[in-house]
Amino acid sequence: MIIRSGDPVSGQALRIGTRKSAMALAQTGDVARLLRASAPDLAVDIVKFETRGDQDQTSKLLRHGGKGGAFVAEIREAMRAGALEAAMHSLKDVPGNEETPGLVLAAMLPRDAANDSLVLRAGLSLETFRAARGKGFMIGTNAVRRAAYLHRLFPEATVIHFRGAADTRIAKLDRGDKQRLPDGGMVGPADALVMARSGLERIGMTARIAHDFSVDEMLPAVGQGIVAVECVETDWATRARLAKIDNVQSRLSAEAEREVLWVLNGHCNSPIAGHAVLAGNEMTLRASVLDETGRFIEVTRHGPANRPRELGRAVGMELLEKGAAEIIARTRPDEH
Ligand SMILES: NCc1[nH]cc(CCC(=O)O)c1CC(=O)O
Numbered sequence: 001m002i003i004r005s006g007d008p009v010s011g012q013a014l015r016i017g018t019r020k021s022a023m024a025l026a027q028t029g030d031v032a033r034l035l036r037a038s039a040p041d042l043a044v045d046i047v048k049f050e051t052r053g054d055q056d057q058t059s060k061l062l063r064h065g066g067k068g069g070a071f072v073a074e075i076r077e078a079m080r081a082g083a084l085e086a087a088m089h090s091l092k093d094v095p096g097n098e099e100t101p102g103l104v105l106a107a108m109l110p111r112d113a114a115n116d117s118l119v120l121r122a123g124l125s126l127e128t129f130r131a132a133r134g135k136g137f138m139i140g141t142n143a144v145r146r147a148a149y150l151h152r153l154f155p156e157a158t159v160i161h162f163r164g165a166a167d168t169r170i171a172k173l174d175r176g177d178k179q180r181l182p183d184g185g186m187v188g189p190a191d192a193l194v195m196a197r198s199g200l201e202r203i204g205m206t207a208r209i210a211h212d213f214s215v216d217e218m219l220p221a222v223g224q225g226i227v228a229v230e231c232v233e234t235d236w237a238t239r240a241r242l243a244k245i246d247n248v249q250s251r252l253s254a255e256a257e258r259e260v261l262w263v264l265n266g267h268c269n270s271p272i273a274g275h276a277v278l279a280g281n282e283m284t285l286r287a288s289v290l291d292e293t294g295r296f297i298e299v300t301r302h303g304p305a306n307r308p309r310e311l312g313r314a315v316g317m318e319l320l321e322k323g324a325a326e327i328i329a330r331t332r333p334d335e336h
């Protein structure tokens with residue numbers, strides 16, 4: 001079968017579902033631009049969803065499969081029901097320990113910056129923060145991975161629960177808002193936040209970055225910086241369109257990193273980090289499992305770039321041999 005762009009027979013547009021945060025819309029805009037460039041006649045419709053993940057700001061979310069899972073689930077339902085051809089996801093938010101029968105991540109965009117960045121409250125200087133080595137400062141995040149790395153990097157700082165979309169999080173930081181904890185208590189205000197550089201780039205807020213953590217200082221979440229597009233496995237026309245914008249390096253890195261999650265049975269809010277780097281025919285995969293009490297296991301292995309799953313499996317198994325399962329079990333969301 002020949003797939004023609006803008007398919008004049010059906011005249012159908014490709015409908016992509018997305019959350020409606022500023023970051024998600026920027027990402028979906030990137031997907032649409034690449035699709036149109038690869039098939040100039042293709043009509044791309046962006047369908048905005050307010051997911052349960054955006055509405056539910058309570059701790060229930062963590063108990064029910066985690067934040068990431070909630071963001072993803074509703075858009076998938078719409079796609080399975082035929083209301084969409086494709087769904088845009090931040091790969092980082094796509095659970096790595098679940099089967100998704102009938103769906104496939106058919107495109108991954110070129111990876112943006114994978115590292116995390118430090119954002120300071122307006123008026124607070126990096127010099128002041130550095131001189132205190134974090135002492136007396138409150139740093140906000142709701143990712144257990146970032147919290148554990150912050151305890152390693154700034155043992156004298158206090159890490160506090162801080163949530164919301166990227167742009168509203170920074171607004172709350174600058175206003176000095178207190179945060180409601182899952183148990184109903186209040187904490188804060190925060191002096192600093194840790195956020196993905198890629199997200200800040202997408203919402204045009206890189207001017208607020210006080211410091212970029214290197215990926216070695218703070219190993220990123222699996223898939224961080226990669227935008228993925230999912231579709232129905234047997235929707236061959238959509239798969240052909242998405243295949244045109246698929247980036248091989250992102251896909252190979254994602255396969256290696258996500259295999260670690262699969263081996264560790266990591267959930268959305270696991271203290272698991274993983275990052276693959278490609279150099280010629282070789283891939284280097286580093287992954288870690290850590291907690292806020294200072295337990296830290298890190299594994300680095302090299303392998304052929306065209307066998308990413310094997311490398312991910314080897315790294316995951318070595319983490320398990322070194323005791324990763326016990327650390328992960330202690331941070332299960334349903335135990336929060
Ligand atoms: N959980 C929200 C989320 N999902 C993906 C990103 C960053 C963008 C990316 O990884 O591509 C973010 C924001 C953040 O972590 O600061």
